[in-house]
Amino acid sequence: MLLIPCPYCGERPEIEFSYGGEAHIARPQNPASLSDTQWAEFLFMRGNQKGAFRERWIHTHGCRRWFNMLRDTTSHEIYAVYKIGAPKPPAPGEKPAAAKKPATRARKGASK
Numbered sequence: 001m002l003l004i005p006c007p008y009c010g011e012r013p014e015i016e017f018s019y020g021g022e023a024h025i026a027r028p029q030n031p032a033s034l035s036d037t038q039w040a041e042f043l044f045m046r047g048n049q050k051g052a053f054r055e056r057w058i059h060t061h062g063c064r065r066w067f068n069m070l071r072d073t074t075s076h077e078i079y080a081v082y083k084i085g086a087p088k089p090p091a092p093g094e095k096p097a098a099a100k101k102p103a104t105r106a107r108k109g110a111s112k
């Protein structure tokens, strides 16, 4: 049995959890402007890679909170568990993400 370390409760057996699919899928900024094909891409198309993969999980029979997990899809090794909104931890062999500047609403050249 796989033991999953819930970031809120600690290590628990996998039967307490439910899989929520790929993590970090950004909702389109303006859904009304998407074509049917683009909307279908957003709703249904997901990565299915072999190896390190970022996924959403919920502790269904515990704290009932969502979190993200970086897991190897072939060995089931869990590399990291992190809360929703936390920065993505680097996958093995991946460089850590550079710290992002805070997002600004103003676009370059938009001021008049």
Ligand SMILES: [Zn+2]
Pocket: 006, 007, 008, 009, 010, 059, 062, 063, 064, 065
């Ligand atoms: Zn929990």
